[in-house]
Amino acid sequence: LRLDATHHPDALSWVPSANAADTDFPIQNLPFGVFSRVGDDKSHVGIAIGNHVLDVAACHARGLFSGRSARAAEACTTPSLNALMALGRPAWTALRGRVSELLRSNHRDARTHRQFLEPCLIPQGQVEMRTPADIGDFSDFYASIHHATNVGSMLRPDQPLLPNYKHVPIGYHGRASSIVVSGTPIRRPRGQVWRGEGPPVFQASTRLDYELEVGFLVGPGNALGEPVPIDRADDHLFGVCLVNDWSARDVQQWEYQPLGPFLAKSFATSISPWIVTLDALEPYRMPGPERRSADPDPLPYLDGPNVRLSGTFDLQVEAWLTTAAMREASIAQVRLSASNLHNLYWTPAQLLAHHTSNGCNLRPGDLLASGTVSGPTRDSRGCLLELTWRGTEPLRLPSGEERRFLEDGDEVTLRGYAVREGRPRIGLGECRGVILPASPA
């Protein structure tokens, strides 16, 4: 593990809200995002600290960075994270290290730092978060063996898991244009649906679902034709966010053969606005997924000591639901899914190395998502398709309502956090979306 002063579990910030037990953004986190002040279109790179945002370019203008951290801060004077992502880990580490120093309460210059930085801090209530990067390509994997087995057993009870699954990290190209930031309402899509007999009909989807996923944002890219070896894959990963890969299951069922999901997914994908760096997640590394003895060894291009010893992260992820009726009656959100990134069969580095193994070029800001992060237990299933077993086992909500799939007015909120005994919690923030009725036909 590469731990330094930024990870010190006892570090506190002179920003009081960063020291609250329930904040997602203690000084040990320092995630990056892009924000605009309410009523202003201009976008700026920010770092979350407690319930504030630090305007990185404003700090830079005050001369608070030097050397490598200044070059990294310079890349933050653009309206997206792509330029910073392209610089690579030494730049990210330097910038994060300096910001940690500047925000720390027990630094010998803390008083001066505070004086200089306070004008660069904006309450999160006064900003709107933007998509953090220009995402050139979005690839979505299928890395949870529990999800693949559950979905497979609905379609093929005799062969739930296909023969390739334990060898190839299965994935597909997603749609980049329809990625939206948390808080953007989601319009229920129309599409072709086959009702089991007769010709298909074109109608509003009646089987709208969420998918609880983790996204990995690419740092430096690789040139076309030049694969990234597995032992260097982590250096191409900038950080992680939450991804809700909204899915119209009825559309998907009818369209997906033989080329995979298309319009069932491309109407919208939500992402959380704060990118938690791999640096911040270092203390939460853990060995790559346990293999059963009958499981094949990964092929050499997907294997290595790092994969086995510290390939994944202990990262809790959750999906929460409120319905219009629940909000009306002030009934609290209900948690539908609670899973963990370590449930995946493949590690982030394996996904990235596989993606580039054919020479495919990744670019800074590209998004690789995990696929639905289901675990082995019932409550760790990461979508309604699994939770209600294709709608056959509806969920009972505290409001007395039932849910097979999402109804208009339902709001799904994804959350994620890394927890370790003796350390403050590191959170991913939220990824929210409320379902709007389909537009008039």
Added chain:
Amino acid sequence: LRLDATHHPDALSWVPSANAADTDFPIQNLPFGVFSRVGDDKSHVGIAIGNHVLDVAACHARGLFSGRSARAAEACTTPSLNALMALGRPAWTALRGRVSELLRSNHRDARTHRQFLEPCLIPQGQVEMRTPADIGDFSDFYASIHHATNVGSMLRPDQPLLPNYKHVPIGYHGRASSIVVSGTPIRRPRGQVWRGEGPPVFQASTRLDYELEVGFLVGPGNALGEPVPIDRADDHLFGVCLVNDWSARDVQQWEYQPLGPFLAKSFATSISPWIVTLDALEPYRMPGPERRSADPDPLPYLDGPNVRLSGTFDLQVEAWLTTAAMREASIAQVRLSASNLHNLYWTPAQLLAHHTSNGCNLRPGDLLASGTVSGPTRDSRGCLLELTWRGTEPLRLPSGEERRFLEDGDEVTLRGYAVREGRPRIGLGECRGVILPASPA
């Protein structure tokens, strides 16, 4: 048909090479592209005329446009076609109309025009063509029923065509980052291959294939959540190019279930540099695909009088091959495939309307490709998978060589042209790529 003076079959240009019988770029064509002068990195928007390129921004600087055509030319002062694409058809038509006027030999001001424009003309031998647009998303369809039936009958002899085929335009998201312009060499990819027994191996693909496709570039986009109705779909299509969707069939066979092709395609996709506008193709419109009486009517969102009367184009497309040995022995290229866009089961407008029917937003410069444009006959099959029936019926080449799939040193050239009695030929130019050996493991 919307024909005007730019389509006049007898029009000639004062650029002599534009009047040659075998040029792809007579004055009736005027396709758009992006070029750099050899040895200069700067990119410029150009229009092909005979064997020259007209530098649009340079013409604009000389004050040769006014009103709407000036606004369109202003959008051509950027290094890609995206800004022009975003302006919409009236702008494209105005610019094309004015350029046609300026280049025409029988215009009353032809002598003056020539004097002003000659400095803006560059021989094509002195330029390098670039990718014509920043392609945000690339979607690839499967619109040839002949291709789908051939491939399906290899995989499922009892059910070659899946039940959804005649209802849904099947497509998938492709990889945008690895789109390269004609002439870029193609590195043979490595990937996981299953040899029919034992565990899979990671090796250089031995079943590398081309796919003869037509690409449609999006003009003005649509907002997320706002589908484009079928009767307005053509106004969102800027123009057409050739697409070679290189495919590693062995990788594809092992990875494609259940989410479709991924690394089997994402190592490279070649496109031709000149975008032939829909305006230029107007004279070659023809009724949409003939349906057999047993075929279902398209659902209303995919149907309309325009689809039936003039939904597609009479556009010949071809794939040609040379091998290293053929070039060595100065043996001419051999034509492998000769097909036509009208062989597709779906029209371009149907593909675009379907793509947006769930609210998915398209952006200017997005690429929609047809999928392999196979026709009903053997010589109209658009890839080696079909031509050699999965390698079981190798092709004999004039050099005495055999081909099941592509070998290192093979060069594939796609060509396309619209021909109509009494009209000069309108060409798409070329889409070329030579296969390089896989990089060392």
